[in-house]
Amino acid sequence: MKKLRGICLGAGYFSRFQYEAWARIPEVEIVALANRSLDKAREAAALHRIPRAYAWADLAAMLDAEKPDFVDIITPPETHLEVVRLAAARGIAIICQKPIAPTFAECETIVETARRAGVRLMIHENFRWQPWYREMRRLLDAGMLGELFSINIRTRLGDGWQDDAYLARQPFFRTYPRLFCYETGVHFLDTFRYLGGEITSVYTRFQKRNPAILGEDAAQIVCGFASGATAILDASRYNESDAADPRYTFGLVRIDGRKGHVELDLAGKLTLKLLGQPTRLLDYPHTRGGFAGDCVHALQRHFVDCMMSGGPFENTGEDYLKSTALMEACYRSQATNQVVTLP
Amino acid sequence: MKKLRGICLGAGYFSRFQYEAWARIPEVEIVALANRSLDKAREAAALHRIPRAYAWADLAAMLDAEKPDFVDIITPPETHLEVVRLAAARGIAIICQKPIAPTFAECETIVETARRAGVRLMIHENFRWQPWYREMRRLLDAGMLGELFSINIRTRLGDGWQDDAYLARQPFFRTYPRLFCYETGVHFLDTFRYLGGEITSVYTRFQKRNPAILGEDAAQIVCGFASGATAILDASRYNESDAADPRYTFGLVRIDGRKGHVELDLAGKLTLKLLGQPTRLLDYPHTRGGFAGDCVHALQRHFVDCMMSGGPFENTGEDYLKSTALMEACYRSQATNQVVTLP
Structure with a gap:
């Protein structure tokens, strides 16, 4: 079976739960990560045994080089729109941490960007x-x-x-x-x-x-x-x-x-x-195990199931609006x- | 020591807690009770060892005959104004069950009636x-x-x-x-x-x-x-x-x-x-013991203390408005x- 290739963006406090849960989903391989601070990116990559770490400035190049099936956005809300635009333009499916964006208008833009590009967008709302x-x-x-x-x-x-x-x-x-x-x-x-x-x-x-x-x-x-x-x-x-x-x-x-x-x-x-x-x-x-009853794993498991079956996400961008x-x-x-x- | 002479009005469900608590306050003697149903009045009087039972129609006569220091009104709200008028006219202190009356205007009338007559009014709010x-x-x-x-x-x-x-x-x-x-x-x-x-x-x-x-x-x-x-x-x-x-x-x-x-x-x-x-x-x-942490007893104890000291009630009519x-x-x-x- 060919694994889903994912990349993750972010190495802050909460990202550990997402990396850790991906490691327990056999259908997924996280092939690279990027972060604002390259040092922190390298640290996180080493910690979570992820092959490659990138700097934020190389985001577009990273997506082109890695050709992932999906990107998991774990960075703060103000960064989300930039990433969604880059991923959507390349037809890459997206999981995006909540809050979607700092303003409601920007949230709508993100959801609309994914919709127009025809890429799948799921919000990481784990509660x-x-x-x-x-x-x-x-x-x-x-x-x-x-x-x-x-x-x-x-x-x-x-x-x-x-x-x-x-x-x-x-x-x-x-x-x-x-x-x-x-x-x-x-x-x-x-x-x-x-x-x-x-x-x-x-x-x-x-x-x-x-x-x-x-x-x-x-x-x-x-x-x-x-x-x-x-x-x-x-x-x-x-x-x-x-x-x-x-x-x-x-x-x-x-x-x-x-x-x-x-x-x-x-x-x-x-x-x-x-x-x-x-x-x-x-x-x-x-x-x-994991975060709050292992809800991050349950959410990511649902994402993978839907990616493989083509079935609808429960946490769509439209719903989270x-x-x-x-x-x-x-x-x-x-x-x-x-x-x-x-x- | 001369005991405070009280009369009680009412023999419904909640009255048992008030009768029972009065019996535990040595400074008080409940000398009579009245109720809409004379049969229930007699029953309650026997149960709580209260000397005399009256019918509702004899309320004024009862107050004149018994000359109580206070009246404890335990009847439903719609009866309160009538009793307060009779007691206030005779200078008898009043404890009145909450709700004071069915309408806010009637509540105000009750409080005003007691105030004008210069009789003490405490609301039986026990919580x-x-x-x-x-x-x-x-x-x-x-x-x-x-x-x-x-x-x-x-x-x-x-x-x-x-x-x-x-x-x-x-x-x-x-x-x-x-x-x-x-x-x-x-x-x-x-x-x-x-x-x-x-x-x-x-x-x-x-x-x-x-x-x-x-x-x-x-x-x-x-x-x-x-x-x-x-x-x-x-x-x-x-x-x-x-x-x-x-x-x-x-x-x-x-x-x-x-x-x-x-x-x-x-x-x-x-x-x-x-x-x-x-x-x-x-x-x-x-x-x-008693009702809900014996709060009825605590309230009645406070009433008696204030009656004897002349100190202010915590549960005044004005406050309960x-x-x-x-x-x-x-x-x-x-x-x-x-x-x-x-x-």
Whole structure:
């Protein structure tokens, strides 16, 4: 079997999870990587046993030389459009990290660029690929909970209260004018859509709790689904949880429906309680390997499956524009202290 | 020592907690009770060892004959104004169950009636007297949590999903056009005010989950404090909790502040986690006796202390008008699907 040839762009904090997951997908060979800093590119290539490392200036030449089947964009949002243009022009399929781009207009341009070139574009939005959300969705699809009433997610990452918050891992977070909802909240907004369908109204209250950073690091968000159900996100990167590893499930989740409710704890334990019946533990697969229940691997596995079968991606660019539009609506709600309705 | 002479009005479901708590306050003697149904009045008098039982028609005569120091009004809201007028005219102090009255105008009339007559009026709003809320307030006052950031309460009573919901305990709930926020939510709104100060904006999403009743039985409410902090109430009487006794703490509570957070579980356990420090269990007194941590007793104890010292009530009528106005604002938010600001 001929392997899919991939190249990766980026060697920052999160890229390790993507390189590590590619190494566990036998149908894929990552043949090269590039990064703004060539030194860091070489380091990452050595670490992840990737044959060749390139400097950013050689991006076009790299694509021409390597002729990959796909490119995995793991660099910050402001770099995405440039890469998408180069890849699309060469007919190379794309996985692109979220946020797609810094502005909604640029997100649209990226999606449109891929569409016009006829290249496949999948957004690397991994939260919905966490195993507990897959299990919740399975329960909902099977009608176990009946009509969906509400989703409540509370996340407390506790990685943002120190004076030097984010410096070690994602230092650029400190200067983002829009931090929490743009970078982290959008994960949950997309997850809400995954679980409950389209959202038609939002109300938000954002706060900056750590004075050492520029953007907001805490938020309360209330979403109204087209179905009439409600989702609440109560979020902070400043305050802490009691989790041994706050970055395993990233929060507590409760879903209520007409027949009962399901709850996720901080260790990945899922319980189901049907009305009038005892609470029971749900037996489902979840693992401590990789990132947050190995969701990066699950997402990349889905990408490869679709590349090989020709089947549709779940995380298309078009679909993620909806999560992005919702995130933008959250900022509009914050600016006006009013409910914002979506078309 | 001369005991305070009290009379009680009402013999419905909740009155048992009030009678039982009076019996444990040595400075008080409940000398008589009255009820719409004289048979039920006699039954309750026998059960609670109260000397005399009266019919509702004899209310004025009862007050003239018994000459009580105070009257404890435990009847439904629509009866309160009549009683307050009779008691105020006779200079008798009043404890009045919440909701004060069915309409805001009538609430104002009640408070004004007592004020003009110069009689003391305390509202029986017992939630803020639950021992865990007292402990949380103590922590906040002591500066343990630093600046208040947010309060999150999730309540799932699970007593409202059956076809015969509320029939056994509080059957009139079934025909209330406004159920959850008017009857139950206002407890939490008052508790938010107790913990976080005045509230200047609300946004709500109400739902009727049980089709067999008239009013709403679930709600999401977001409150903005004057301080900038936020409170979220995610509530349902339809869906269930996992509590052995859902009517002990009535819900899960989390309070976040600049220095850390405190959490309440369904069994009354309070834990404190200061930033960067381990979670620790708080040792504070709470008891399974009486109603919800014996809050009715604590409230009545406060009433008696103030009656004897002449000191101010915490639960004045004037203060509870603010909680009532907030509850009314919630319904306006629901009607318009917009944020409502309060003066």
